[in-house]
Amino acid sequence: MRHFLLNMMLVSALTVPIHAWANEAGKSKAAAVCSVCHGSNGLSQMPGAPNLAGQPEMYVREQLRAYRSGKRQNEMMTIIAKPLTDDEIADLSAWYASIEIKATVK
Numbered sequence: 001m002r003h004f005l006l007n008m009m010l011v012s013a014l015t016v017p018i019h020a021w022a023n024e025a026g027k028s029k030a031a032a033v034c035s036v037c038h039g040s041n042g043l044s045q046m047p048g049a050p051n052l053a054g055q056p057e058m059y060v061r062e063q064l065r066a067y068r069s070g071k072r073q074n075e076m077m078t079i080i081a082k083p084l085t086d087d088e089i090a091d092l093s094a095w096y097a098s099i100e101i102k103a104t105v106k
């Protein structure tokens with residue numbers, strides 16, 4: 001039991017800062033490269049560019065990989081995704097997924 005608790009404490013001590021760091025890295029990369037079209041808060045700034053705020057992490061990651069590999073084609077996103085590393089894709093996906101959005105039905 002003592003080992004279990006100790007492990008839990010170590011795991012949470014390690015995972016929290018790593019996650020926060022991923023969001024910070026994703027946030028600054030997104031601000032520099034993506035915000036012109038997708039907005040600083042992940043809400044689209046351009047006709048044709050979708051909202052990314054609150055999208056599932058796995059979805060954003062898979063789309064960026066598909067643009068990078070050429071499986072999904074778009075004249076803008078193909079160029080944007082080409083130089084992204086796996087780490088940058090993970091950071092960006094974590095950042096957009098972390099933005100909370102609220103849907104209201106009228």
Ligand code: HEC
Pocket residue numbers: 029030033034035036037038048049050052059060061063064073074076077080092
């Ligand atoms: C010059 C404008 C522009 C920039 C800059 C840009 N995007 Fe895009 N993005 C688009 C457009 C336009 C689309 C829609 C493309 C399509 O129809 O496939 C898109 C689509 C996407 C999608 C697919 C979303 C979905 O709903 O399927 C993701 C994910 C994405 N962009 C992420 C990013 C990230 C991350 C960055 C920064 C590294 C970025 N984009 C920079 C214009 C841009």
